[in-house]
Amino acid sequence: MTVLLLLIPAALAIGGMGLAAFFWALRNGQFEDPDGNAARILIEDEE
């Protein structure tokens, strides 16, 4: 059972990191232009 004391915090921490990453993306305008970002990968760099 002691393994639970390790595994549960570990699982929650990993999940929490995902959640934090999502909030970061939300605050940094990653969802401003979904269509544009999808199309942008098709633009070739000029140099």
Place this chain on the structure above:
Amino acid sequence: MTALRKPETAIERTVFAVPSMHCAGCMSKIERGLAAMPGVSAARVNLSARMVTVDHDASLDAHDLEHALAGLGYEAQERRDELGPRFSAARALLAPLAVAGFATMNVMLLSVSVWSGAGGSTRELFHWISAGIGIPAIAFAGQPFFKSAWKALRHGGTNMDVPISIGVVVTTALSFYETLRGGEHAWFDGALMLLTFLLIGRVLDAMMRDRARSGVDALLSQAARGAMVVGADGKLAWIEATQLMPGMTMRVAAGERLAADGEIVSGKSSFDQSLLTGESAPVALHTGDPVLAGTLNLDAPVDVRVSHAGHDTTLAEIARLMEASTQNRSRYVRIADRAARLYAPAVHTLAALTVIGWLIAGSSLYQALVTGVAVLIITCPCALGLAVPVAQVVASGSLMRAGIMVKDGSALERLASVDRALLDKTGTLTMGKPLPDREVLLALAPDEAAIAFALASHSGHPLSRALVSAMSGWGIEPAPLTDVSERAGEGVFARWHNLEVSLCRPQGGGKAIATALAIEGRPVRLIPFSDRLRPDTQAALAQLQRLGIECSILSGDRAEAVAEIAWESGLTAKAGAKPADKQALVGRLRATGRKVLVVGDGLNDGPALAAADASIAPGSASDVGLQASDLVFVQDSLLAIPRAARAARRTMAVVRQNFALAIGYNVLAIPLAIAGLVTPMVAAIAMSASSLIVVGNSLRLARAAR
């Protein structure tokens, strides 16, 4: 992926709406084209919103940039109000959804171990962890529902969010109590799963709406409204529409819209009043004639003395009429909320009766309460809450792919019940702009066509522009011209291989709209223009007939002009209707119990569009038309109307099936709950199964717009 950073030297930032860009090619063309301009430090396209943000120094103004964009092949308009972040309904829901999703998954893992037999102190530990994750998550992610439910309750009403909120709060409280006393069942997973499913539905719904709104936003012309005013010293100065005062004299160039009502003091020109009156033929006016705000000056510059400005114009009068009728529509109660009115009292009574029943049967108060709460949880309208939004999202997505944008959440519900349609003439049944006669153009000799194309491309006159857009797809090389000059009110003149050529106002000037192509030494070619019916009008009207929707024309144009279109389309018509008349007719029809659909584009249709049960506008409509209507179709064909009506009816059929499925599941589950046989595991399985069934059924609408 870099957001547009504000450079240190950036003096100005200008935002343009560019409705016609649609792909990666357009994006790179615009961004590179603008960035290559001297004075531009950065340009960034937002394809979802169809906007370009340009950072530039003070040597450039919006007009130069618009010109540059036009040179790249994109029509652009400056937006004044869009410098801040745009409002989005979906973004506010993303954070609650993320939290609910995260908490559901973690709590579900713990719950699964409890269901599979974890006991004693392990179970207690797991319940405590679940409570630690679940209670804050529910408090945060449930807010959209709690707020909406509280709002409804405070106004003495009820909506779908009321039973949802009660269910969630009661479940959480009971689970916490169970955790405190080390009980067997905690329901945090159920409450969280419910919130997650419902939030997914809401986010999808809001995203669809955002998308449609940004599509419509891009169509709206946000050009600064105002006028060049002639000062006392004869100098010209640009004055915003709100600053115009009666008595000022404004100079209105050809191709400009009037910013205020007034009287012509010098010059003569023809005016397109279709936006205000629905009349398609230009009206010739000269010194002394009154002109109205919102009309388009077609031919020559005129000076106009302002008589009414701002809130006194005919334009503002129409806006007031519209405001009054919009309140009408806000009284419409959505089907989900109508269902909640019946559903919530029934469920809550049932739960109360269960508690009383168990008490009478002699069980402890605790046991009775737990069973009552189980009834609340099992009937919590998870599938019911998804029944409407998911069906509408799938149908709106399908309609959007077909070029029809659904602006309002309840639009499809209202459109589905329509049995009477009033169609505007100019711009709705017809294209709303003069188009050159195709036969005549095809009969031109190749060099004549090349000259006409080249001449027309040098002019901004509406007829020239129509000619260019009609001929641009034909692969004509424009003829090389020299000494091109445009004379206002007359036409475009130039030399071609030392011959005088011109595209000008025909001699004599009858009633019909036409332009004359004159080439020295050759007979003059007359190119007639006319406003024609939209493609597929007959087919669209026949389909509407089959749907049981009775159609007629309601136009502000003269009787003769309407009669011609009525004869062509085979509809009955009412001509010469003022904006208030149109609104009144809609009101009369509604009073007799008809569900009225209004299809219109102009400012004069605005009040009727707002008063109708449902309204549709073509993408070419005026700003007022676009804003007042529920649906906007962007392609030329009128088939969009029956298509939207059919999709709306199919959507409502699926919504009703969803209700039946969700209630059917309740009918099976409630006896189990009343008997006290429902455990958290049974609730979790029942909830996800019924949600999946409802979502699956709604997905059948993916081809609703076919």
